[in-house]
Amino acid sequence: MKTKKRYITKKRIIIGLVLVICIMLLLRGCFHQKKQASSPAVSVTTTKVIQKDVTLTTHAIGNVQPTIAVSIKSRVEGQLLSVGFKEGEYVKEGQIIFEIDPHPYQVALEQAKANLARDEAQLENLQKLHERYGQLVKKGYISKQDYDASEANVKAQAATVLSDKASISNATLNLGYCTIRAPISGRTGNLLVSQGNLIKANESTPLVVIHQIKPIYVAFSLPEAQLEAVKKAANNGIVYITIQTKNSNTKLMAKLSFIDNSVDKNTGMILLKALYPNSQEEIWPGQYVDVTLPIAEIKNALLLSTRAIQEGPEGSYVFVLNKDSSVTLKPIKLGEVVNDATTIVHDLPAGTTVVATGQSQLIDGSKVQVVAESAK
Numbered sequence: 001m002k003t004k005k006r007y008i009t010k011k012r013i014i015i016g017l018v019l020v021i022c023i024m025l026l027l028r029g030c031f032h033q034k035k036q037a038s039s040p041a042v043s044v045t046t047t048k049v050i051q052k053d054v055t056l057t058t059h060a061i062g063n064v065q066p067t068i069a070v071s072i073k074s075r076v077e078g079q080l081l082s083v084g085f086k087e088g089e090y091v092k093e094g095q096i097i098f099e100i101d102p103h104p105y106q107v108a109l110e111q112a113k114a115n116l117a118r119d120e121a122q123l124e125n126l127q128k129l130h131e132r133y134g135q136l137v138k139k140g141y142i143s144k145q146d147y148d149a150s151e152a153n154v155k156a157q158a159a160t161v162l163s164d165k166a167s168i169s170n171a172t173l174n175l176g177y178c179t180i181r182a183p184i185s186g187r188t189g190n191l192l193v194s195q196g197n198l199i200k201a202n203e204s205t206p207l208v209v210i211h212q213i214k215p216i217y218v219a220f221s222l223p224e225a226q227l228e229a230v231k232k233a234a235n236n237g238i239v240y241i242t243i244q245t246k247n248s249n250t251k252l253m254a255k256l257s258f259i260d261n262s263v264d265k266n267t268g269m270i271l272l273k274a275l276y277p278n279s280q281e282e283i284w285p286g287q288y289v290d291v292t293l294p295i296a297e298i299k300n301a302l303l304l305s306t307r308a309i310q311e312g313p314e315g316s317y318v319f320v321l322n323k324d325s326s327v328t329l330k331p332i333k334l335g336e337v338v339n340d341a342t343t344i345v346h347d348l349p350a351g352t353t354v355v356a357t358g359q360s361q362l363i364d365g366s367k368v369q370v371v372a373e374s375a376k
Contacts, residue, residue, distance in 0.1 A: 041369040044358035046321055047305045048373075051350035054301045054338050055294045058229075062220035062243065062291040064283045066211035067275070068184055073206050074199045075177040076100060087191035091182045091210065098180040098207060100199055105178055109171035116164035123157040130154050186212040211285050216278040218243055218254055220291045221269040229295040230259065230272070241274045242292040245283065252282060256293070303338060304345045308356045318348070319355040319362050321370070327355060329364040 078100040085091050130150040137147040189209040193199065199207070218241070222230065233239050239256040254276035263270045274291070276283065283289060309332070310317050316334050319327040335344030348354070353373075355362065362368070 041325065041367040042358055042361045043371045044319075044362070044368045045356045045372045046353050046370050047308050047356040049302055049304050049345065049348045049350055049352045049354070051300055051302050053297065053299050054303065054342075054344070056296040056298060056336050056338065057292050057294050058222060058226055060220040060222055060291045060293070062218040062274075062289045064285055064287040064289060065217040065219050065273075066186070066213050066285045067215055067217055068186070068212040070183055070186070070210045070212075071206035072097070072180065072183075072208050072210065073202055074098070074100060074180065075201055076105065076174050076199075077201045078102075078104065078178065078199055080193055080195055080197050080199050083191065083193075083195055085188055087188055087208070090187050091185065093182055093185045095182045096179055097182050097188075100178040100180070102175055102178040105171060105175040109168065109175055112164060112167040112171045116161065116168060119157065119160045119164050123154070123161050126150070126154045126157050180207075182210060184210060184212050185214075186210040213281060213285060214278050215275050216283060216285070217257075218274045218276060218283070218289060218291065219271060220274075221264075221267070221271050222293070224263045224268045224270060226295060227263070227270055230256075230293065233295050234259065239294065241294075243274070243276065243283065244290045244292075246288065246290070250282070252276060298336075298344070301335075301338070301344050302346070302348060302350060303342045304348065304354065305356055306337070306341050306343050308354045308359075309334065309343060310359050319359055319366075320348075321353040321355065321368065325369070326365055326367050327362055329362075 080098060081101050082099045084096045084098065091097060130147075130153070133142060133147045133150045136142045137144060187210070189211065191208050192205055193207050230239075234256060240253050241256055243252040243254055244250070254274035256272065257275040258271075258273035260271040272293075304318070308318055310319075315331055317329055317331045320330050321327055330347070332345050332347040335346060337343050355368065358368070
């Protein structure tokens with residue numbers, strides 16, 4: 001009897017415990033539903049997937065270089081009489097920029113002319129003598145040996161005359177070298193000599209360096225992997241690059257003019273150059289500029305603001321806005337970055353609305369309140 005009572009008591013306790021647990025679970029579920037129902041919608045901004053033609057570009061740091069750089073050196077020695085420009089000044093092709101004392105070279109030229117006149121007179125005399133020897137050898141008055149010696153003297157003197165003429169040409173050249181003219185039009189650099197200095201011929205240090213900067217080159221390098229795209233773009237027509245200096249918002253357009261014939265084996269980069277007119281001297285040799293080069297055109301690309309894209313352990317995703325103001329987490333596949341704010345996507349149709357800001361508070365299925373639609 002006691003055993004039966006003990007069994008009934010135990011059974012009642014178990015039933016009571018089960019009822020208590022069920023009541024607690026029921027209350028917890030009601031509380032959770034109430035809490036979930038009362039949670040406010042997350043404020044977000046949105047943006048849309050747009051479709052349009054885009055140009056893919058690549059970027060590099062360019063260095064401005066003169067199209068021609070000429071180091072001016074003297075070809076003769078002498079005292080510098082005058083300088084025909086101010087350092088840093090623009091000079092024109094053919095302009096006299098240096099004059100070296102010509103007097104020693106004028107004297108040398110006159111000496112060479114005098115030597116020629118003397119030797120020509122002596123040649124004329126030997127020729128006449130040789131003609132007389134020709135008559136005498138026929139009559140047997142002189143030996144054939146004397147006649148041959150006379151002929152050799154004429155030839156030797158003729159060679160001396162030719163040497164004198166060469167000396168005159170050389171002296172004339174040296175005299176001409178005393179006047180140094182600008183071989184190109186361009187901007188002069190630092191003047192390394194002063195009037196009155198003694199100039200040496202072909203000295204290692206130039207007198208001045210002239211840079212042709214109208215037009216001017218912008219040199220830059222790209223990775224080997226981009227070579228084929230650049231070559232393809234160049235084969236399709238003229239390629240224009242965009243140049244922007246570090247301290248200016250102005251963008252300049254230059255024409256791609258050179259692709260090097262080999263890739264640098266040490267860096268894996270290839271050298272390119274663009275030609276810019278530089279009529280107003282907007283850029284300067286040695287300056288560093290930002291270069292943007294178009295490498296491909298994509299028709300009807302699907303574009304999305306980069307800030308709408310989130311990254312997770314399984315890759316990229318976005319929150320797509322539904323008609324009931326909820327959001328759906330959608331994994332996406334990304335393409336090229338078109339600019340700093342836009343990326344090509346492959347899994348979203350044009351016109352799809354996605355969350356642009358406020359994603360950190362969202363999960364799949366969250367309710368949202370759109371406070372603004374982004375322009376991008």
